[in-house]
Amino acid sequence: MTALPSQLPPEGSLERWPWLQRLRRSADVATGSWLDALEQGALPAATDLVAVLVEKLDGAGSARLLRWWLSLPESGEPAALALRLELLDLIGRRRDPACAALLRAAVAERPRAALLPLLGHQRDSQDFARLEQMARQAGPSPLRRAALEGLAVGLSVWPQAALQQLLLELCSDLDGTLASQAVDLLARLPTAREGLEQALSHPLDPGTEARARRRLASLPRCPLLLVVHGRAGGVIPEELQTLARDLERRRRAPVRLQTLSGDAAPPDPAAPGENSPELPLTLVPLLLLPGNHVRHDIPAIAAAWRRHGPLRRLPFLGAWPSWQEALADELAELAASHSPDLPPLLLHHPLAPGVADRYLAHLERRCSASCQAAPYTATDLEDLTLAIRGAALPLALAANRLTESLPAALGAPLLQRPRFQALLLDQLEALP
Template sequence: MALAPVAPQLMPADLPPSGCADRWPWLQQLRSQPELDAEPWLAALEAGVLGTDQDLLAILAERLDPPAQLRLLRWWRLQAKPDPAVPAQVLRHLDGASAAWLLEQGAAGPAALAAELPPAVAAALLPLLGHQRQRQAWPVLQAWLQAPIAAHLRRAALEGVARGLSVWPRAQLRVVLSALAADLDTQLAATAVDLLARLPGARRALVPLGLRQLDPQLAERLGRRLAAIPARPLLLVVHGRMGGELPAELVALAAELERRRGAPVRLQALSALAPPAPQELLLGDLGDQQLTLVPLLLLPGGHVRHDLPAIARHWAGFARVQRIPFLGAWPRWQAALAVELAGLGPRDSQGSAVPLLLHHPLEGPLAGRYLATLERRTGCRCLATPYSAEHLAELQLTLSAPALPLVLAANRLTDQLADQVGPPLLQRPLLHQLLLSELEALP
């Protein structure tokens, strides 16, 4: 049986010149060759026999292995006037050696611009650095993004961020992109908004941008991105007052949230006899929706440890439930408490009284650890305060240090000690605005 004839290797010297009618069919024949020895083609490029024509590179790049790819990039970098289109055509593999070379090129940052790293070279390589998806490239791209350099270089760095979006440290990425969303370069800002919208939990990053003075077109873009990420129904679990009565400030909070989020927001009081009806909160087919459950509880007491799991199980029969940690555990809430406490100011003559945080009595090691952490983070002294009339009357007579009631809405403590401790936390502007913003940004 006769063997099929082996097609002769096409060589660089046989390539028809640009503009010749035979060139395209010849290149198609080169592409269809089952095997291609890249060595003569690389050597011809390095010797200047061939130019970096896009039609030729488009075919050669498909056949280059990672070492050949890196060899061609190194040669390109040494040219007096490197063609900025070459790297994007050549660099197709995610390869450790190529990634290390790219990192080396950009590691010096914008300080290396000019002779050491021409701007055209930097603009060509920064997107490819991100394309390699190496986590160690993040500080390099970040430095280029935040430097006071030409807009096209910062855009190239942001393109690199976009190409490797999934591998960068999420918290740092949100901070950098949120800052860029207010950039004077509207193209850069618009891209930053688009990238924030691609991140998991995008509402948390996008909603705060609406509080800024944005360019009108950018504000419209932000609105479109938020509209594409509809908010879930929100169930706020609160203490409530006796008989399930809901304090006015909590009712107002839920109404404002519903207006801002464009989705149902309901309150479930622990003191109520029954939860809200599912039809009041969930729309459409029950069981096929997502529900965000937020405990607006300030301490890890029995309600958090026992009642909340039961509430979550109840609602799991109607929807897919995402539970958020109880409010008192949120770092931003604790930081805001510290600011509010610092604003109370000392009341004794020496100016040295430590402010008090009056809380409902707790038991167990978990409560002790939590209260110790809260004291450390807020600079206060936690004081257990039973709500019995006798105890409150005694406290009213002995309270000397500035004090803050650790209660979200009006209750017996704030009713009786209003002159000493002031309003509940939700009636204080700083804490009210923080809670509203945090809840608005939830999925």
């Protein structure tokens, strides 16, 4: 038998809850009669009844129930206001075009804080402009906060660049609660780290700044794969192993070293990135010159890892502007203690012509130095020793045969020098 509104036990009756549970389980509910009773005032609005009805309604029925709620007279009495909001929380959760249209029209006619999160919950991209405007423009704080909450619940459908720009502006808002909301939402974006770092680059309220720093510190970091030159037998120089250990400690994320070889080895299932597919592996070629390793081996290594999960590949280290600036600064300091008539040298292993020539010409201009190939044969090393009369810097990240053969003329490899060690640690630590 179909349950009728007239059969519902009154509020306070011990029979009401079991009766509503039977109504919830019933497959044959004439929802139209229940909506009629609510609209005509034959049934008192009650959250327990509405909680059951909303599960039985289709899109048209949900829109009808929402329309009924919107027509209810407003009351300043606290209990009536609380009941009204509880009912809306139940009614407005249905995601349907008709419900979205009703909410949109109601907000356009008279914005109410309670409606804005529900409008965002509809996840219709056309509502972004209205919610963005209400969050950004000066107005009552409850409305602005509710608009931002609407953006939070519909996060996945909004244009990310425009949303991030809005949140960056709101992070410095005079309304501290709104600014904190903006920080929290910024931390949920795919570009969370970039956004939070950008927010922290501007003056913020102390409380908001502390919140942003906590959010930034709690973000998971992608595992790193550092591709490096190995030595004979695949030995990894100690300074590179130290770099990886320090990075792992500072980033609190896995860091793996992989040496170059003729064939890209398949990834180890226990390696960084294999057990966290939601975080892409970041491949960093710690190579200083665009030789065959950069042009051929690195793409092969990247392809092998990419078959096992998402991967982000950075340019080789020598192409980083900050690295080139550090080379120029280091050479300038070295040259200051030598005759100005002797141009400083950048020594590198021999390279095939083409791309490498253009890179070396750029490096010479950037560093005001001369680049010179340095073969590893004994005869060439003797000639090279005689040729080094001024400041010289080896383009070697870690110890190799060149730096070990000419320690007096060349000094330590780059990663053993404080300037380059600090730069590399800071740059790699800052990666997402």
